[in-house]
Amino acid sequence: MTAAPATITPAEHRPRRQDGRISRLTAMLVMGVCTVYFLTPLWWLFVGATKSRDQFTDTHSLWFADFHLLDNVGELLAYRDGVFLRWTLNSVAYTAGAALLGTVLAAMCGYALAKYRFPGRELIFNVVLSGVLVPATALALPLFLIFSKVEATNTFWAVFLPSLVNPFGVYLARVYASAGVPDGLLEAARIDGSGEIRTFLTISARLMSPALVTIFLFHFVAVWNNFLLPLVMLSDERLFPVTLGLYSWNTQIAQVPELRGMVIVGSLISIAPLAVAFLLLQRFWRTGISTGAVK
Amino acid sequence: MSALLRTIGVLLTSAVAVTACSSPDAAPGGTTASACAPAGDGPVTLTFTSWIPGIEQVVQAWNAKNPDIQVKVQTGPNGNGGTYQNFFNQLKAGNAPDLGQIEYDALPGFRVQDGLFDLAACDIVAQAKDQFVPWTWDQVSLGDPKAAYGVPQDTGPMALFYRADLFEKNGIAVPATWQEYAAAAEKVKAAGGYITNFSQSDVNQFAGLAWQAGGRWFGNDGQKWTVSLTDDKTTKVAQYWQDLIDRKLVSSVPPWTAEWDNAYNTDQAWTWVSAVWGANSIASGAPKTAGKWRVAPMPQWAAGETAAGNWGGSSTAVFKGSKHPYEAAKFALWLNTSEEALTLLNQKANLYPATKAGANLPALADGVAFYGDQKIYEIFAKASTQVPAGFTWGPAMTATYANASDGFKAAVSGKGTLVDALTGAQTFTVQTLKNQAIPVA
Numbered sequence: 001m002t003a004a005p006a007t008i009t010p011a012e013h014r015p016r017r018q019d020g021r022i023s024r025l026t027a028m029l030v031m032g033v034c035t036v037y038f039l040t041p042l043w044w045l046f047v048g049a050t051k052s053r054d055q056f057t058d059t060h061s062l063w064f065a066d067f068h069l070l071d072n073v074g075e076l077l078a079y080r081d082g083v084f085l086r087w088t089l090n091s092v093a094y095t096a097g098a099a100l101l102g103t104v105l106a107a108m109c110g111y112a113l114a115k116y117r118f119p120g121r122e123l124i125f126n127v128v129l130s131g132v133l134v135p136a137t138a139l140a141l142p143l144f145l146i147f148s149k150v151e152a153t154n155t156f157w158a159v160f161l162p163s164l165v166n167p168f169g170v171y172l173a174r175v176y177a178s179a180g181v182p183d184g185l186l187e188a189a190r191i192d193g194s195g196e197i198r199t200f201l202t203i204s205a206r207l208m209s210p211a212l213v214t215i216f217l218f219h220f221v222a223v224w225n226n227f228l229l230p231l232v233m234l235s236d237e238r239l240f241p242v243t244l245g246l247y248s249w250n251t252q253i254a255q256v257p258e259l260r261g262m263v264i265v266g267s268l269i270s271i272a273p274l275a276v277a278f279l280l281l282q283r284f285w286r287t288g289i290s291t292g293a294v295k
Numbered sequence: 296m297s298a299l300l301r302t303i304g305v306l307l308t309s310a311v312a313v314t315a316c317s318s319p320d321a322a323p324g325g326t327t328a329s330a331c332a333p334a335g336d337g338p339v340t341l342t343f344t345s346w347i348p349g350i351e352q353v354v355q356a357w358n359a360k361n362p363d364i365q366v367k368v369q370t371g372p373n374g375n376g377g378t379y380q381n382f383f384n385q386l387k388a389g390n391a392p393d394l395g396q397i398e399y400d401a402l403p404g405f406r407v408q409d410g411l412f413d414l415a416a417c418d419i420v421a422q423a424k425d426q427f428v429p430w431t432w433d434q435v436s437l438g439d440p441k442a443a444y445g446v447p448q449d450t451g452p453m454a455l456f457y458r459a460d461l462f463e464k465n466g467i468a469v470p471a472t473w474q475e476y477a478a479a480a481e482k483v484k485a486a487g488g489y490i491t492n493f494s495q496s497d498v499n500q501f502a503g504l505a506w507q508a509g510g511r512w513f514g515n516d517g518q519k520w521t522v523s524l525t526d527d528k529t530t531k532v533a534q535y536w537q538d539l540i541d542r543k544l545v546s547s548v549p550p551w552t553a554e555w556d557n558a559y560n561t562d563q564a565w566t567w568v569s570a571v572w573g574a575n576s577i578a579s580g581a582p583k584t585a586g587k588w589r590v591a592p593m594p595q596w597a598a599g600e601t602a603a604g605n606w607g608g609s610s611t612a613v614f615k616g617s618k619h620p621y622e623a624a625k626f627a628l629w630l631n632t633s634e635e636a637l638t639l640l641n642q643k644a645n646l647y648p649a650t651k652a653g654a655n656l657p658a659l660a661d662g663v664a665f666y667g668d669q670k671i672y673e674i675f676a677k678a679s680t681q682v683p684a685g686f687t688w689g690p691a692m693t694a695t696y697a698n699a700s701d702g703f704k705a706a707v708s709g710k711g712t713l714v715d716a717l718t719g720a721q722t723f724t725v726q727t728l729k730n731q732a733i734p735v736a
Binding site: 053054057058061064144145148149151153194220231232234235236237240244247248250251253254255256257258260 | 347369370371372373375376377380381384385386387389390392474549553556557560561563572575576579580581582610644645674
């Protein structure tokens with residue numbers, strides 16, 4: 001695309017340029033509208049979190065009143081012996097653990113499907129693909145009944161184990177592995193006497209690293225936002241992830257109106273880890289997407 | 296590997312789901328129905344699920360004094376927010392808690408799924424019946440005077456919250472009848488406010504209004520359910536409010552939002568016909584109006600009458616499958632009749648007791664500063680005894696509410712009327728019950 005302007009004739013030049021300007025303007029406009037659309041709720045959340053309880057209802061919802069953010073955070077962390085902190089840590093444990101392990105599993109699985117020939121390979125891959133189509137919500141109740149059979153509901157594992165599974169990650173890993181890991185390289189490694197596992201860990205996994213970051217991010221967001229599974233599985237408040245905890249508070253607002261402010265501040269805090277993960281890993285992610293696109 | 300796991304998972308789960316659906320009558324846990332005797336040997340541990348804020352501290356008070364019956368409390372979202380669905384799932388899987396908090400309007404739904412232990416089998420519960428305000432017992436006996444599918448916990452007797460300062464300033468008398476209320480609404484409108492905010496999506500308030508007027512939405516003769524969302528009394532109430540909506544005398548912001556709070560905080564809404572727990576909602580939602588509110592009895596349909604509605608309230612139920620129904624009943628009775636527990640529940644969560652003695656709790660005797668030191672709970676204590684007996688909820692209230700609330704929202708925005716909404720909800724409810732194979736007359 002960058003080479004295009006050099007080849008066009010002057011006659012075509014002017015109208016093209018105007019076209020370009022208009023289309024660029026339209027694009028910017030659309031992007032601008034989208035940005036406002038996506039950022040307004042975040043802005044509302046941030047502004048709301050800085051307000052004291054009475055100012056929350058009677059000052060404009062999109063602009064600041066007195067700045068009470070720190071007081072609000074302090075109140076939130078102290079409420080009910082700091083149960084919010086516990087929920088946040090639970091979320092970190094569920095999410096970081098499941099996303100890391102899940103990424104490793106998906107990578108190995110996708111790599112194996114891409115690089116080894118064995119009977120039933122396509123069948124397995126198709127089953128994985130169909131797994132992408134089954135929404136997680138549809139599986140929550142069946143999973144609950146299964147975990148009930150082994151008396152494992154209301155435990156850490158009831159949420160953690162199902163969160164490890166990530167069929168979309170397997171699909172991505174397979175696509176990346178077949179495109180990004182040359183067969184010749186593996187052949188060379190084998191000739192040099194490297195075992196399959198060592199090859200995977202030292203060579204293939206590194207070549208697949210942009211893909212792994214993508215899978216990790218997707219998985220991280222999915223597990224962090226997972227709500228229905230914990231709702232169905234957990235009845236002990238001490239095991240709740242932050243999403244479910246905030247939701248429970250939100251359902252009690254009619255009874256305990258003070259909770260409204262806590263839910264708002266809590267929501268703001270609970271999206272912070274997602275924002276951090278995205279900002280830190282964004283660079284890898286971009287290269288990851290383009291790698292897949294070109295090849 | 297994950298693919299394989301998932302396939303196996305899908306296959307297994309569909310099998311489980313099928314078997315679970317095909318045997319709804321199997322009593323989970325395998326205990327026989329009517330037995331309610333003490334366990335006898337050794338300490339017992341019970342599980343109790345409730346979303347009452349601060350319930351942990353109330354249960355701690357019990358555990359400290361009852362080493363042989365220890366209660367483990369579990370909290371979560373409120374009933375319709377997911378806990379009821381969890382109860383149903385757990386009943387299916389056979390791992391329901393021993394006790395659960397269930398609102399009155401949800402009890403019939405658990406009853407028709409055969410999920411509740413009939414506590415009338417426990418002599419201690421049968422003996423405690425007289426301690427409760429009579430109409431609250433209707434809410435747990437579900438039409439069968441010999442049954443008790445829960446112990447009444449709290450109630451929401453209704454009264455009229457009003458802005459005494461604004462009424463006085465504008466020379467408007469506090470309405471004692473609904474006719475006077477409508478007349479006052481015009482004067483309030485002329486003074487630049489709305490007499491109240493009609494709850495456009497929370498059908499529960501309307502149910503309380505219909506209940507006061509003598510409406511009876513459901514009935515159950517032991518064989519069949521009757522559905523009568525459009526009986527004469529309810530229709531009268533619906534037409535009354537439709538008239539206020541048509542004349543734009545009431546506002547209609549969505550309930551339980553900042554917008555709704557704001558209407559009360561900024562003098563836009565002058566009254567609220569609400570339950571006893573509403574006292575706290577106003578105090579925290581409209582802090583700027585402190586000292587300006589008062590409480591009066593609910594307006595009546597005819598001068599001289601003394602009927603009140605009820606909005607909300609829940610029971611403590613014991614699930615079928617509990618291995619220790621006697622101990623569970625003992626705890627439920629302590630929780631809902633002892634002065635210690637009732638005081639704690641009132642302090643922590645603003646619950647208003649369902650017992651006769653509960654109305655005399657020391658905690659309810661004082662004046663409330665937000666209401667200009669008026670002893671507001673005296674009004675609610677009287678209202679509690681004036682709620683008409685015999686109001687029954689249906690077995691699929693979630694569906695009924697959802698449909699009616701859609702109709703209400705439409706009516707408020709000028710499409711159709713409240714009566715239309717109720718007619719629609721009537722048809723829909725009957726169909727829902729039929730779909731669930733619940734016999735309807």
